[in-house]
Amino acid sequence: MNNNAFEILKKDIQEVIDLLANKQFTEANFKLADASELLDEILDLSADDEDLIEISRYQVLLNQLQQKVNNSI
Secondary structure (H helix, E strand, O other), X not given: OOHHXXXXXXXXXXXXHHHHHOOOHHHHHHHHHHHHHHHHHHHXXXXXXXXXXXXXXXXXXXXXXXXXXXXXX
């Protein structure tokens, strides 16, 4: 998978974290949805084991962020 997609995902996740820190929970929820959609696209296009391991790490992180958003809204 193109490392550029992972870089975009990292940027999106950082934006979610920043929005949570600023208590902008609705915006964080929307950005989190975008990041989840991108992760799904990366998963669909990946076959490499290293990519799949990296994807699983992001899935765990996104799940944790989703719980944080849900508890804050």
